[in-house]
Amino acid sequence: MANGKQREIELRDxxxxxxxxxxLLEDGYHGLTMARIxxxxxxxxxxxxxxxxxxxxxxxxxxxxxxxxxxxMLGHAANFAGRPRERMVAIxxxxxxxxxxxxxxxxxxxxxxxxxxxxxxxxxxxxxxxAYDEHVFxxxxxxxxxxxxxxxLELPPRGTVRDICFALWSLVDGGxxxxxxxxxxxxxxxxxxxxxIARGCHYLMDGIGWKPLSTELNYSQVGKNIRETLLADxxxxxxxxxxxxxxxAKP
Amino acid sequence: MANGKQREIELRDxxxxxxxxxxLLEDGYHGLTMARIxxxxxxxxxxxxxxxxxxxxxxxxxxxxxxxxxxxMLGHAANFAGRPRERMVAIxxxxxxxxxxxxxxxxxxxxxxxxxxxxxxxxxxxxxxxAYDEHVFxxxxxxxxxxxxxxxLELPPRGTVRDICFALWSLVDGGxxxxxxxxxxxxxxxxxxxxxIARGCHYLMDGIGWKPLSTELNYSQVGKNIRETLLADxxxxxxxxxxxxxxxAKP
DNA sequence: CTATCATTGTGACCAAGAGTCATAATTCGC
DNA sequence: GCGAATTATGACTCTTGGTCACAATGATAG
Numbered sequence: 001m002a003n004g005k006q007r008e009i010e011l012r013d014x015x016x017x018x019x020x021x022x023x024l025l026e027d028g029y030h031g032l033t034m035a036r037i038x039x040x041x042x043x044x045x046x047x048x049x050x051x052x053x054x055x056x057x058x059x060x061x062x063x064x065x066x067x068x069x070x071x072x073m074l075g076h077a078a079n080f081a082g083r084p085r086e087r088m089v090a091i092x093x094x095x096x097x098x099x100x101x102x103x104x105x106x107x108x109x110x111x112x113x114x115x116x117x118x119x120x121x122x123x124x125x126x127x128x129x130x131a132y133d134e135h136v137f138x139x140x141x142x143x144x145x146x147x148x149x150x151x152x153l154e155l156p157p158r159g160t161v162r163d164i165c166f167a168l169w170s171l172v173d174g175g176x177x178x179x180x181x182x183x184x185x186x187x188x189x190x191x192x193x194x195x196x197i198a199r200g201c202h203y204l205m206d207g208i209g210w211k212p213l214s215t216e217l218n219y220s221q222v223g224k225n226i227r228e229t230l231l232a233d234x235x236x237x238x239x240x241x242x243x244x245x246x247x248x249a250k251p
Numbered sequence: 252m253a254n255g256k257q258r259e260i261e262l263r264d265x266x267x268x269x270x271x272x273x274x275l276l277e278d279g280y281h282g283l284t285m286a287r288i289x290x291x292x293x294x295x296x297x298x299x300x301x302x303x304x305x306x307x308x309x310x311x312x313x314x315x316x317x318x319x320x321x322x323x324m325l326g327h328a329a330n331f332a333g334r335p336r337e338r339m340v341a342i343x344x345x346x347x348x349x350x351x352x353x354x355x356x357x358x359x360x361x362x363x364x365x366x367x368x369x370x371x372x373x374x375x376x377x378x379x380x381x382a383y384d385e386h387v388f389x390x391x392x393x394x395x396x397x398x399x400x401x402x403x404l405e406l407p408p409r410g411t412v413r414d415i416c417f418a419l420w421s422l423v424d425g426g427x428x429x430x431x432x433x434x435x436x437x438x439x440x441x442x443x444x445x446x447x448i449a450r451g452c453h454y455l456m457d458g459i460g461w462k463p464l465s466t467e468l469n470y471s472q473v474g475k476n477i478r479e480t481l482l483a484d485x486x487x488x489x490x491x492x493x494x495x496x497x498x499x500a501k502p
Numbered sequence: 503c504t505a506t507c508a509t510t511g512t513g514a515c516c517a518a519g520a521g522t523c524a525t526a527a528t529t530c531g532c
Numbered sequence: 533g534c535g536a537a538t539t540a541t542g543a544c545t546c547t548t549g550g551t552c553a554c555a556a557t558g559a560t561a562g
Binding site: 028029030107110111113114115116117118119120127130133134137156158159162163164165166167168169170171172173174175177178180181182183184185187188189190193195196197199200202203204205206207208 | 279280281358361362364365366367368369370371378381384385388407409410413414415416417418419420421422423424425426428429431432433434435436438439440441444446447448450451453454455456457458459
Protein backbone atom coordinates (compact mmCIF):
# COMPACT_ATOMS: atom_id res chain seq x y z
CA MET A 1 0.00 0.00 0.00
CA ALA A 2 1.71 3.12 -1.28
CA ASN A 3 -0.37 5.33 0.97
CA GLY A 4 0.77 3.54 4.09
CA LYS A 5 4.37 3.98 3.12
CA GLN A 6 3.80 7.66 2.45
CA ARG A 7 2.24 8.05 5.85
CA GLU A 8 5.13 6.25 7.47
CA ILE A 9 7.64 8.63 5.93
CA GLU A 10 5.61 11.61 7.04
CA LEU A 11 5.60 10.33 10.59
CA ARG A 12 9.32 9.75 10.41
CA ASP A 13 9.90 13.33 9.30
CA UNK A 14 7.74 14.62 12.12
CA UNK A 15 9.80 12.56 14.51
CA UNK A 16 13.00 14.13 13.21
CA UNK A 17 11.56 17.58 13.71
CA UNK A 18 10.20 16.85 17.14
CA UNK A 19 13.49 15.46 18.38
CA UNK A 20 15.39 18.29 16.72
CA UNK A 21 13.22 20.83 18.46
CA UNK A 22 13.71 19.14 21.81
CA UNK A 23 17.45 19.13 21.43
CA LEU A 24 17.48 22.74 20.30
CA LEU A 25 15.46 23.89 23.30
CA GLU A 26 17.20 21.62 25.75
CA ASP A 27 20.82 22.07 24.76
CA GLY A 28 20.88 25.11 22.51
CA TYR A 29 21.91 25.43 18.93
CA HIS A 30 25.17 23.59 19.42
CA GLY A 31 23.49 20.87 21.41
CA LEU A 32 21.41 20.07 18.37
CA THR A 33 23.53 17.78 16.22
CA MET A 34 22.42 15.66 13.31
CA ALA A 35 24.15 12.63 14.79
CA ARG A 36 22.16 12.97 18.00
CA ILE A 37 18.88 13.24 16.14
CA UNK A 38 19.79 10.12 14.19
CA UNK A 39 20.78 8.22 17.31
CA UNK A 40 17.67 9.17 19.27
CA UNK A 41 15.26 8.44 16.44
CA UNK A 42 17.06 5.16 15.71
CA UNK A 43 17.57 6.12 12.09
CA UNK A 44 20.89 6.60 10.38
CA UNK A 45 22.37 9.94 9.51
CA UNK A 46 21.95 9.10 5.85
CA UNK A 47 18.21 8.81 6.26
CA UNK A 48 18.10 12.10 8.08
CA UNK A 49 20.04 13.79 5.32
CA UNK A 50 17.69 12.17 2.88
CA UNK A 51 14.98 14.47 4.10
CA UNK A 52 16.86 17.59 5.21
CA UNK A 53 19.61 18.90 3.01
CA UNK A 54 21.49 20.27 6.00
CA UNK A 55 21.18 21.17 9.65
CA UNK A 56 19.92 24.62 8.78
CA UNK A 57 17.21 23.18 6.59
CA UNK A 58 15.79 21.31 9.54
CA UNK A 59 16.13 24.25 11.84
CA UNK A 60 14.44 26.66 9.43
CA UNK A 61 11.62 24.20 9.05
CA UNK A 62 11.16 24.39 12.82
CA UNK A 63 11.12 28.17 12.64
CA UNK A 64 8.59 28.17 9.81
CA UNK A 65 6.19 26.17 11.89
CA UNK A 66 6.50 28.55 14.78
CA UNK A 67 5.86 31.52 12.55
CA UNK A 68 2.96 29.84 10.87
CA UNK A 69 1.36 29.12 14.19
CA UNK A 70 1.82 32.67 15.36
CA UNK A 71 0.54 34.10 12.12
CA UNK A 72 -2.65 32.10 12.38
CA MET A 73 -3.19 33.29 15.93
CA LEU A 74 -2.61 36.93 15.04
CA GLY A 75 -4.76 36.67 11.96
CA HIS A 76 -7.56 35.32 14.06
CA ALA A 77 -7.19 38.15 16.55
CA ALA A 78 -7.30 40.79 13.83
CA ASN A 79 -10.92 39.82 13.26
CA PHE A 80 -11.95 41.10 16.66
CA ALA A 81 -15.08 43.19 16.40
CA GLY A 82 -14.27 46.73 17.35
CA ARG A 83 -12.64 49.93 16.23
CA PRO A 84 -9.26 49.61 14.52
CA ARG A 85 -7.24 50.49 17.58
CA GLU A 86 -9.08 47.88 19.59
CA ARG A 87 -8.31 45.36 16.91
CA MET A 88 -4.67 46.36 17.03
CA VAL A 89 -4.80 45.74 20.74
CA ALA A 90 -6.28 42.35 19.98
CA ILE A 91 -3.30 41.57 17.78
CA UNK A 92 -1.03 42.64 20.60
CA UNK A 93 -2.90 40.50 23.06
CA UNK A 94 -2.62 37.56 20.70
CA UNK A 95 1.11 38.12 20.32
CA UNK A 96 1.51 38.23 24.07
CA UNK A 97 -0.55 35.11 24.55
CA UNK A 98 1.44 33.33 21.91
CA UNK A 99 4.66 34.27 23.66
CA UNK A 100 3.34 33.24 27.06
CA UNK A 101 1.82 30.05 25.80
CA UNK A 102 4.76 28.98 23.68
CA UNK A 103 7.86 30.70 25.02
CA UNK A 104 9.89 27.91 23.43
CA UNK A 105 8.60 28.98 20.04
CA UNK A 106 9.73 32.53 20.63
CA UNK A 107 13.11 31.18 21.55
CA UNK A 108 13.26 29.04 18.43
CA UNK A 109 12.50 32.09 16.33
CA UNK A 110 15.11 34.07 18.18
CA UNK A 111 17.81 31.43 17.74
CA UNK A 112 17.05 30.99 14.06
CA UNK A 113 16.95 34.72 13.35
CA UNK A 114 20.60 35.18 14.21
CA UNK A 115 22.99 35.96 11.43
CA UNK A 116 25.39 33.20 12.45
CA UNK A 117 22.64 30.67 11.79
CA UNK A 118 20.95 32.40 8.88
CA UNK A 119 24.16 32.87 6.94
CA UNK A 120 24.23 29.16 6.21
CA UNK A 121 20.63 29.03 5.02
CA UNK A 122 20.07 29.20 1.27
CA UNK A 123 18.21 32.24 0.00
CA UNK A 124 15.12 30.29 -1.01
CA UNK A 125 14.44 29.17 2.51
CA UNK A 126 15.18 32.57 3.93
CA UNK A 127 12.47 34.17 1.86
CA UNK A 128 10.08 31.46 2.90
CA UNK A 129 10.75 32.51 6.47
CA UNK A 130 10.33 36.17 5.75
CA ALA A 131 7.00 35.70 4.06
CA TYR A 132 5.34 35.10 7.41
CA ASP A 133 6.62 38.37 8.79
CA GLU A 134 5.50 40.25 5.72
CA HIS A 135 2.07 38.83 6.23
CA VAL A 136 1.89 40.01 9.84
CA PHE A 137 3.21 43.37 8.78
CA UNK A 138 0.54 43.83 6.16
CA UNK A 139 -2.07 42.73 8.67
CA UNK A 140 -1.04 45.61 10.89
CA UNK A 141 -0.68 48.05 8.02
CA UNK A 142 -4.20 47.44 6.75
CA UNK A 143 -5.52 48.04 10.24
CA UNK A 144 -3.81 51.40 10.31
CA UNK A 145 -5.18 52.20 6.86
CA UNK A 146 -8.61 51.41 8.15
CA UNK A 147 -8.15 53.66 11.14
CA UNK A 148 -7.29 56.52 8.84
CA UNK A 149 -10.27 55.77 6.63
CA UNK A 150 -12.43 55.58 9.72
CA UNK A 151 -11.28 59.00 10.87
CA UNK A 152 -9.72 57.60 14.02
CA LEU A 153 -6.23 58.48 12.97
CA GLU A 154 -4.52 61.23 11.09
CA LEU A 155 -0.97 60.64 9.95
CA PRO A 156 1.59 62.85 11.70
CA PRO A 157 3.35 65.44 9.50
CA ARG A 158 6.23 63.33 8.24
CA GLY A 159 4.91 59.94 9.22
CA THR A 160 3.63 57.12 7.04
CA VAL A 161 1.56 54.04 7.70
CA ARG A 162 4.62 51.90 7.24
CA ASP A 163 6.60 53.98 9.68
CA ILE A 164 4.07 53.43 12.38
CA CYS A 165 3.93 49.77 11.59
CA PHE A 166 7.68 49.57 11.67
CA ALA A 167 7.88 51.35 15.01
CA LEU A 168 5.29 49.08 16.62
CA TRP A 169 6.98 46.05 15.18
CA SER A 170 10.40 47.14 16.38
CA LEU A 171 9.08 47.82 19.84
CA VAL A 172 7.48 44.42 20.18
CA ASP A 173 10.32 42.56 18.53
CA GLY A 174 13.03 44.41 20.40
CA GLY A 175 11.18 43.86 23.65
CA UNK A 176 10.93 40.12 23.03
CA UNK A 177 14.58 40.01 22.14
CA UNK A 178 15.47 41.86 25.35
CA UNK A 179 13.43 39.35 27.33
CA UNK A 180 15.42 36.54 25.83
CA UNK A 181 18.70 37.82 27.15
CA UNK A 182 19.43 41.00 25.28
CA UNK A 183 19.16 42.98 28.48
CA UNK A 184 19.67 41.97 32.10
CA UNK A 185 16.08 42.81 32.91
CA UNK A 186 16.02 41.91 36.58
CA UNK A 187 19.16 43.94 37.19
CA UNK A 188 17.42 46.88 35.56
CA UNK A 189 14.35 46.45 37.72
CA UNK A 190 11.96 45.42 34.98
CA UNK A 191 9.57 42.83 36.27
CA UNK A 192 6.60 42.98 33.95
CA UNK A 193 8.16 42.96 30.48
CA UNK A 194 4.97 42.08 28.67
CA UNK A 195 3.16 44.91 30.40
CA UNK A 196 5.99 47.29 29.60
CA ILE A 197 5.81 46.42 25.91
CA ALA A 198 2.04 46.81 25.83
CA ARG A 199 2.24 50.14 27.61
CA GLY A 200 4.95 51.24 25.23
CA CYS A 201 2.68 50.46 22.28
CA HIS A 202 -0.14 52.46 23.82
CA TYR A 203 2.17 55.41 24.44
CA LEU A 204 3.10 55.28 20.82
CA MET A 205 -0.46 55.04 19.59
CA ASP A 206 -1.49 57.85 21.90
CA GLY A 207 1.44 59.84 20.61
CA ILE A 208 0.11 59.78 17.07
CA GLY A 209 -3.36 60.56 18.33
CA TRP A 210 -4.95 57.28 17.39
CA LYS A 211 -8.47 57.40 18.77
CA PRO A 212 -9.83 56.37 21.08
CA LEU A 213 -6.85 57.50 23.15
CA SER A 214 -5.99 55.49 26.21
CA THR A 215 -7.35 58.38 28.25
CA GLU A 216 -10.69 58.10 26.49
CA LEU A 217 -11.15 54.37 26.58
CA ASN A 218 -10.23 51.90 29.27
CA TYR A 219 -7.97 49.56 27.36
CA SER A 220 -7.46 47.32 30.37
CA GLN A 221 -11.13 46.56 30.00
CA VAL A 222 -10.75 46.04 26.25
CA GLY A 223 -7.87 43.66 26.89
CA LYS A 224 -9.88 41.79 29.46
CA ASN A 225 -12.75 41.54 27.02
CA ILE A 226 -10.47 40.18 24.33
CA ARG A 227 -9.01 37.63 26.70
CA GLU A 228 -12.43 36.48 27.76
CA THR A 229 -13.90 36.11 24.31
CA LEU A 230 -11.54 35.93 21.38
CA LEU A 231 -8.63 34.40 23.29
CA ALA A 232 -10.63 32.59 25.94
CA ASP A 233 -9.05 29.26 25.23
CA UNK A 234 -5.52 30.60 25.00
CA UNK A 235 -5.92 32.71 28.13
CA UNK A 236 -7.06 29.70 30.08
CA UNK A 237 -4.12 27.65 28.94
CA UNK A 238 -1.72 30.48 29.70
CA UNK A 239 -2.91 30.78 33.27
CA UNK A 240 -2.74 27.01 33.67
CA UNK A 241 0.73 26.92 32.30
CA UNK A 242 2.03 29.81 34.36
CA UNK A 243 0.46 28.64 37.59
CA UNK A 244 2.11 25.26 37.11
CA UNK A 245 5.45 26.94 36.50
CA UNK A 246 5.16 29.11 39.58
CA UNK A 247 4.38 26.26 41.93
CA UNK A 248 6.30 23.23 40.67
CA ALA A 249 5.99 21.30 43.94
CA LYS A 250 2.86 20.70 45.94
CA PRO A 251 2.70 22.33 49.39
CA MET B 252 63.68 46.40 27.57
CA ALA B 253 60.58 44.91 29.18
CA ASN B 254 58.48 47.77 28.00
CA GLY B 255 59.37 47.16 24.40
CA LYS B 256 58.36 43.54 24.67
CA GLN B 257 55.15 44.47 26.39
CA ARG B 258 54.38 46.89 23.62
CA GLU B 259 55.11 44.27 21.01
CA ILE B 260 52.67 41.83 22.58
CA GLU B 261 50.03 44.52 22.77
CA LEU B 262 50.46 45.23 19.10
CA ARG B 263 50.25 41.55 18.32
CA ASP B 264 46.96 41.28 20.21
CA UNK B 265 45.62 44.28 18.37
CA UNK B 266 46.59 42.64 15.13
CA UNK B 267 44.69 39.50 16.08
CA UNK B 268 41.63 41.54 16.86
CA UNK B 269 41.86 43.62 13.74
CA UNK B 270 42.18 40.60 11.49
CA UNK B 271 39.45 38.80 13.40
CA UNK B 272 37.14 41.73 12.90
CA UNK B 273 37.90 41.89 9.21
CA UNK B 274 37.17 38.22 8.74
CA LEU B 275 33.98 38.48 10.77
CA LEU B 276 32.68 41.36 8.70
CA GLU B 277 33.92 40.00 5.42
CA ASP B 278 32.92 36.37 5.68
CA GLY B 279 30.53 36.19 8.59
CA TYR B 280 30.77 34.32 11.82
CA HIS B 281 31.69 31.05 10.15
CA GLY B 282 34.20 32.74 7.93
CA LEU B 283 36.10 33.79 11.02
CA THR B 284 38.29 30.85 11.97
CA MET B 285 41.16 30.78 14.39
CA ALA B 286 43.33 29.05 11.80
CA ARG B 287 42.73 31.85 9.31
CA ILE B 288 43.61 34.52 11.84
CA UNK B 289 46.80 32.65 12.63
CA UNK B 290 47.70 32.23 8.98
CA UNK B 291 47.05 35.85 8.07
CA UNK B 292 48.88 37.28 11.03
CA UNK B 293 51.75 34.87 10.47
CA UNK B 294 51.52 33.57 14.01
CA UNK B 295 50.72 30.06 15.03
CA UNK B 296 47.40 28.91 16.42
CA UNK B 297 49.13 28.23 19.72
CA UNK B 298 50.12 31.86 20.06
CA UNK B 299 46.61 32.95 19.26
CA UNK B 300 45.21 30.63 21.89
CA UNK B 301 47.79 31.97 24.25
CA UNK B 302 45.93 35.23 24.31
CA UNK B 303 42.32 34.24 23.70
CA UNK B 304 40.95 31.25 25.53
CA UNK B 305 38.61 30.47 22.66
CA UNK B 306 37.03 31.87 19.54
CA UNK B 307 34.20 33.37 21.55
CA UNK B 308 36.65 35.15 23.82
CA UNK B 309 38.09 37.00 20.86
CA UNK B 310 34.72 37.75 19.41
CA UNK B 311 33.34 39.09 22.68
CA UNK B 312 36.38 41.29 23.00
CA UNK B 313 35.48 42.75 19.62
CA UNK B 314 31.95 43.36 20.79
CA UNK B 315 33.12 44.98 24.01
CA UNK B 316 35.10 47.50 22.06
CA UNK B 317 32.13 48.37 19.91
CA UNK B 318 29.95 48.86 22.94
CA UNK B 319 32.57 50.89 24.70
CA UNK B 320 32.90 53.18 21.74
CA UNK B 321 29.16 53.62 21.49
CA UNK B 322 28.81 54.20 25.21
CA UNK B 323 31.37 56.96 25.13
CA MET B 324 29.58 58.62 22.24
CA LEU B 325 26.19 58.42 23.93
CA GLY B 326 27.62 59.59 27.25
CA HIS B 327 29.06 62.59 25.50
CA ALA B 328 25.74 63.37 23.87
CA ALA B 329 23.86 63.17 27.15
CA ASN B 330 25.74 66.30 28.23
CA PHE B 331 24.00 68.38 25.62
CA ALA B 332 22.79 71.63 27.14
CA GLY B 333 19.04 71.66 27.03
CA ARG B 334 15.89 70.33 28.60
CA PRO B 335 15.80 66.61 29.37
CA ARG B 336 13.82 65.67 26.30
CA GLU B 337 16.27 67.55 24.11
CA ARG B 338 19.09 65.70 25.75
CA MET B 339 17.29 62.43 25.10
CA VAL B 340 17.07 63.46 21.48
CA ALA B 341 20.80 64.11 21.60
CA ILE B 342 21.35 60.55 22.78
CA UNK B 343 19.18 59.34 19.94
CA UNK B 344 21.09 61.44 17.45
CA UNK B 345 24.34 60.06 18.80
CA UNK B 346 23.06 56.50 18.50
CA UNK B 347 22.03 57.14 14.93
CA UNK B 348 25.34 58.73 14.08
CA UNK B 349 27.18 55.85 15.63
CA UNK B 350 25.17 53.41 13.55
CA UNK B 351 25.70 55.41 10.37
CA UNK B 352 29.35 56.00 11.02
CA UNK B 353 30.16 52.46 12.07
CA UNK B 354 27.53 50.15 10.60
CA UNK B 355 30.09 47.36 10.89
CA UNK B 356 30.10 47.84 14.63
CA UNK B 357 26.36 47.49 14.78
CA UNK B 358 26.68 44.32 12.82
CA UNK B 359 29.36 42.98 15.13
CA UNK B 360 27.09 43.64 18.09
CA UNK B 361 24.23 41.97 16.32
CA UNK B 362 26.21 38.87 15.43
CA UNK B 363 27.60 38.52 18.92
CA UNK B 364 24.25 39.02 20.62
CA UNK B 365 22.82 35.85 19.13
CA UNK B 366 22.15 32.97 21.43
CA UNK B 367 24.03 30.52 19.22
CA UNK B 368 27.19 32.55 19.77
CA UNK B 369 26.56 33.66 23.32
CA UNK B 370 25.83 30.17 24.56
CA UNK B 371 29.49 29.31 24.23
CA UNK B 372 30.69 32.39 26.08
CA UNK B 373 31.50 31.94 29.78
CA UNK B 374 29.29 33.87 32.19
CA UNK B 375 32.07 36.22 33.30
CA UNK B 376 32.49 37.63 29.83
CA UNK B 377 28.79 37.84 29.26
CA UNK B 378 28.36 40.13 32.24
CA UNK B 379 31.24 42.24 31.05
CA UNK B 380 29.31 42.71 27.82
CA UNK B 381 26.07 43.52 29.59
CA ALA B 382 27.66 46.15 31.78
CA TYR B 383 27.85 48.51 28.83
CA ASP B 384 24.14 48.19 28.15
CA GLU B 385 23.30 48.72 31.80
CA HIS B 386 25.31 51.89 31.67
CA VAL B 387 23.42 53.23 28.66
CA PHE B 388 20.16 52.21 30.26
CA UNK B 389 20.93 54.14 33.43
CA UNK B 390 22.00 57.11 31.36
CA UNK B 391 18.54 57.19 29.85
CA UNK B 392 16.79 56.47 33.13
CA UNK B 393 18.44 59.36 34.92
CA UNK B 394 17.40 61.65 32.11
CA UNK B 395 13.79 60.60 32.59
CA UNK B 396 14.14 61.09 36.32
CA UNK B 397 15.37 64.55 35.67
CA UNK B 398 12.47 65.30 33.38
CA UNK B 399 10.07 64.33 36.14
CA UNK B 400 11.96 66.44 38.67
CA UNK B 401 11.94 69.30 36.22
CA UNK B 402 8.17 69.07 35.83
CA UNK B 403 8.45 68.23 32.13
CA LEU B 404 7.06 64.76 32.57
CA GLU B 405 4.48 63.07 34.70
CA LEU B 406 4.51 59.29 34.81
CA PRO B 407 1.43 57.71 33.22
CA PRO B 408 -0.94 55.85 35.57
CA ARG B 409 0.70 52.43 35.55
CA GLY B 410 4.00 53.41 33.99
CA THR B 411 7.43 53.58 35.55
CA VAL B 412 10.68 55.21 34.55
CA ARG B 413 12.11 51.82 33.73
CA ASP B 414 9.14 50.95 31.56
CA ILE B 415 9.65 54.00 29.45
CA CYS B 416 13.32 53.32 29.22
CA PHE B 417 12.65 49.73 28.25
CA ALA B 418 10.17 50.76 25.58
CA LEU B 419 12.54 53.29 24.02
CA TRP B 420 15.37 50.79 24.17
CA SER B 421 13.29 48.06 22.57
CA LEU B 422 12.15 50.36 19.83
CA VAL B 423 15.68 51.41 18.93
CA ASP B 424 17.17 47.98 19.34
CA GLY B 425 14.40 46.22 17.50
CA GLY B 426 14.63 48.74 14.72
CA UNK B 427 18.35 48.23 14.33
CA UNK B 428 17.84 44.50 14.32
CA UNK B 429 15.18 44.83 11.63
CA UNK B 430 17.57 46.89 9.54
CA UNK B 431 20.13 44.14 9.75
CA UNK B 432 17.90 41.61 8.15
CA UNK B 433 15.10 40.92 10.59
CA UNK B 434 12.59 42.36 8.18
CA UNK B 435 12.64 42.70 4.39
CA UNK B 436 12.47 46.47 4.66
CA UNK B 437 12.53 47.38 1.01
CA UNK B 438 9.76 44.90 0.27
CA UNK B 439 7.71 46.57 2.99
CA UNK B 440 8.32 50.00 1.53
CA UNK B 441 10.45 51.36 4.36
CA UNK B 442 13.16 53.56 2.97
CA UNK B 443 14.20 55.77 5.85
CA UNK B 444 14.64 53.35 8.74
CA UNK B 445 16.59 55.74 10.91
CA UNK B 446 13.93 58.37 10.47
CA UNK B 447 11.22 55.86 11.24
CA ILE B 448 12.90 54.89 14.50
CA ALA B 449 13.40 58.50 15.50
CA ARG B 450 9.81 59.33 14.70
CA GLY B 451 8.68 56.30 16.65
CA CYS B 452 10.58 57.52 19.69
CA HIS B 453 8.99 60.93 19.41
CA TYR B 454 5.52 59.41 19.11
CA LEU B 455 6.24 57.50 22.27
CA MET B 456 7.55 60.51 24.16
CA ASP B 457 4.61 62.57 22.98
CA GLY B 458 2.33 59.78 24.10
CA ILE B 459 3.49 60.06 27.69
CA GLY B 460 3.24 63.82 27.49
CA TRP B 461 6.92 64.54 27.82
CA LYS B 462 7.30 68.29 27.34
CA PRO B 463 8.07 70.03 25.22
CA LEU B 464 5.86 67.97 22.92
CA SER B 465 6.88 67.65 19.31
CA THR B 466 3.99 69.95 18.51
CA GLU B 467 5.41 72.60 20.81
CA LEU B 468 9.02 72.47 19.82
CA ASN B 469 10.56 71.92 16.41
CA TYR B 470 12.69 68.89 17.05
CA SER B 471 14.03 68.87 13.52
CA GLN B 472 15.67 72.12 14.46
CA VAL B 473 16.91 70.66 17.73
CA GLY B 474 18.36 67.72 15.86
CA LYS B 475 20.02 70.02 13.38
CA ASN B 476 21.45 72.04 16.22
CA ILE B 477 22.83 68.92 17.86
CA ARG B 478 24.38 67.76 14.63
CA GLU B 479 26.01 71.12 14.08
CA THR B 480 27.47 71.51 17.54
CA LEU B 481 27.75 68.43 19.72
CA LEU B 482 28.13 65.96 16.85
CA ALA B 483 29.69 68.28 14.32
CA ASP B 484 32.65 66.04 13.73
CA UNK B 485 30.63 62.84 13.53
CA UNK B 486 28.03 64.40 11.26
CA UNK B 487 30.70 65.52 8.87
CA UNK B 488 32.25 62.08 8.73
CA UNK B 489 28.84 60.49 8.25
CA UNK B 490 28.04 62.63 5.26
CA UNK B 491 31.48 61.97 3.82
CA UNK B 492 31.09 58.30 4.30
CA UNK B 493 27.62 58.10 2.88
CA UNK B 494 28.35 60.25 -0.12
CA UNK B 495 31.26 57.97 -0.96
CA UNK B 496 29.04 54.94 -0.66
CA UNK B 497 26.37 56.43 -2.87
CA UNK B 498 28.73 57.31 -5.67
CA UNK B 499 31.34 54.56 -5.75
CA ALA B 500 32.45 55.28 -9.31
CA LYS B 501 33.29 58.60 -10.83
CA PRO B 502 31.01 59.87 -13.60
C1' DC C 503 6.23 -17.39 -6.95
C1' DT C 504 10.13 -15.24 -8.83
C1' DA C 505 12.73 -11.74 -11.32
C1' DT C 506 13.35 -6.96 -11.94
C1' DC C 507 13.33 -2.33 -10.87
C1' DA C 508 12.72 1.71 -7.91
C1' DT C 509 12.75 3.59 -3.59
C1' DT C 510 14.59 4.03 1.00
C1' DG C 511 18.06 3.05 4.60
C1' DT C 512 22.83 2.47 6.17
C1' DG C 513 27.19 3.54 8.39
C1' DA C 514 31.93 3.88 7.11
C1' DC C 515 34.23 7.70 5.53
C1' DC C 516 35.84 12.56 4.62
C1' DA C 517 36.74 17.46 5.54
C1' DA C 518 36.93 21.36 8.46
C1' DG C 519 37.56 23.63 12.38
C1' DA C 520 38.12 24.23 17.62
C1' DG C 521 41.24 23.46 21.00
C1' DT C 522 45.75 21.04 23.32
C1' DC C 523 50.41 20.27 24.56
C1' DA C 524 55.17 18.68 24.46
C1' DT C 525 58.88 20.89 22.67
C1' DA C 526 61.59 24.65 20.62
C1' DA C 527 62.92 29.39 20.39
C1' DT C 528 63.47 33.65 22.53
C1' DT C 529 64.14 37.01 26.06
C1' DC C 530 65.50 38.60 30.61
C1' DG C 531 68.07 39.10 34.83
C1' DC C 532 72.43 38.50 36.48
C1' DG D 533 77.42 34.47 28.36
C1' DC D 534 74.26 31.44 31.11
C1' DG D 535 70.33 29.61 33.43
C1' DA D 536 65.42 30.59 34.18
C1' DA D 537 61.28 32.18 32.63
C1' DT D 538 58.47 33.46 29.12
C1' DT D 539 56.56 32.98 24.53
C1' DA D 540 55.95 30.54 20.04
C1' DT D 541 55.09 26.50 17.43
C1' DG D 542 52.55 23.07 14.67
C1' DA D 543 51.44 18.37 14.85
C1' DC D 544 47.74 16.15 17.07
C1' DT D 545 43.00 15.01 18.89
C1' DC D 546 38.15 15.45 18.90
C1' DT D 547 33.79 16.79 17.34
C1' DT D 548 30.52 17.50 13.85
C1' DG D 549 28.51 18.46 9.34
C1' DG D 550 28.04 16.16 5.23
C1' DT D 551 28.78 12.25 1.36
C1' DC D 552 28.32 8.03 -1.00
C1' DA D 553 28.71 3.26 -2.53
C1' DC D 554 26.17 -0.38 -1.24
C1' DA D 555 22.37 -3.02 1.18
C1' DA D 556 17.65 -3.76 2.21
C1' DT D 557 13.01 -3.31 1.21
C1' DG D 558 8.98 -3.14 -1.35
C1' DA D 559 6.32 -2.70 -5.56
C1' DT D 560 5.30 -4.65 -10.21
C1' DA D 561 5.26 -7.72 -14.09
C1' DG D 562 5.31 -12.15 -16.09
